[in-house]
Amino acid sequence: MSVFQSDDPLLQVRNVTRYYGDRIGCSEVSFDLWPGEVLAIVGESGSGKTTLLNCLSTRLAPTAGAIEYRMRDGSMRNLYQLTEAERRLLMRTDWGFVHQNAAEGLRMTVSAGANVGERLMAIGDRHYGKIRSTADDWLGRVEIESDRIDDDPRSFSGGMRQRLQIARNLVTRPRLVFMDEPTGGLDVSVQARLLDLLRRLVADLGLSVVIVTHDLAVARLLSHRIMVMRHGNVIESGLTDQVLDDPREPYTQLLVSSILQV
């Protein structure tokens, strides 16, 4: 497949376990993620998918296990052994994080242009004109009109906010983007448009994506591979069409058969 640009994994996850006291958040999760690959983590609420995503994105330290990431210089580094400064730099250059609720990922009180430009300024860009034209370009790519560049995201609809959040994350050309239910809370037609957009951007930029969703349709449209979680464990994983068309585990069969057929 052409999307796999390299033989070396970008992200290596080994036996990641997170306990909340005695309770299991996620347990013994291992996988590799290759450049350009989209991995969907699916499961019902409380199955541990968001815990896993937070562990991967250094937002929540795992109780046990190791997560290694291939830095731009080609070296594999354990994420939890990076310094705070390195981790922050990674998060605002090489990574993106798209929240379910766009308000969490945006600065709601500054304009759309500044939202997109923030990462550029954080890594030392000091030319207003260039920052603004880059922001304008990115707004165009996520189908937000140029004349909205100076408006607050508060005046944006849910779908626009989500698209703005995506532009804000992609402006530094990250290699890995985490998404937590990016289409949650949007109505169906807006969801479809957003998925179209995401699919195009992911393919154009060759992004690696870890996407958490409970919506199997989203997983089918976007992802190459899928992991099904239940009670904190990965119970089934494989190519997306294979898992969804021919689920092996009874629980996966249940999930797949629960999709509403209109």
Place this chain on the structure above:
Amino acid sequence: MNDTAKIYEQGEYNFAYLDEQTKRMIRRAILKGIAIPGYQVPFASREMPMPYGWGTGGVQVTASILGEDDCLKMIDQGSDDTTNAVSLRGFFEKTAGVRTTHETAEASVIQTRHRIPEKDLREDQILVFQVPIPEPLRFLEPRETETRKMHALEDYGLMHVKLYEDIAKNGHIATTYAYPVKVNDRYVMDPSPTPKFDNPKIDEMAALQLYGAGREKRIYAIPPYTKVKSLDFEDYPFEVQKFDKPCGLCGAQNVYLDEVILDDKGGRMFVCSDSDFCEERRAAGHVGPMAGNPAAAQISGAQAEELTQ
């Protein structure tokens, strides 16, 4: 026993109001601040006999550095005779008994709210600022834990987001006071509510600058001859306000001017905000375009009269 530790009769104030232990604590904070230019040092700010916002931070700093042979000048918005300056000058006259002055050149310690004197300061002078909100990132990031981390990691992209917003909304950087600066290529600092007109004076200043925020319990400092750069964009460089007219009374150019309403018929004039500077120039024979105006003469006359008292 140093000269500030004089024991007074019972019922009298300790020299400069604060007790000696408090002064030691504040001096330590000041020394740390000087060692790390622009870094906000937390300190155990005391209750002062004046409300927050009146300069409780600056007063504590001044009280801690004042000696008996010091000469103190108090500035409020550039002027020596507005409420804040008069009250705080009276406070130190009563509690420390030090000499006070209006003249910039004569003072060894100058406490200011907003303005830096027009006249260049010397190495043997100390400038104390009253600071309302010491954290330059505060209105962008409300969490103290987060702003501290941002300072520690030099994560200052957010500061430029604010300047970006200014340009996007107003076409130019519209921040006119509390204009953020980078001190010694390291810490981003808020030079209190000083107008940005005075920012160039902060850079490489000969005098020691101490900043005290009483309510927020922070002290920071800029040692003499320290590089202080006002933040800007390459294509929107930092620039100060320009006034198209000279001072109405003394005719000074390129100084910071205040607007003064003269009557209820729209009469007004612009005069030096630094009242000592203006008086000195007038005494030296400089005359501004409004000096002949009776209403204006009344104002400058009233100032002169107060001086002679």
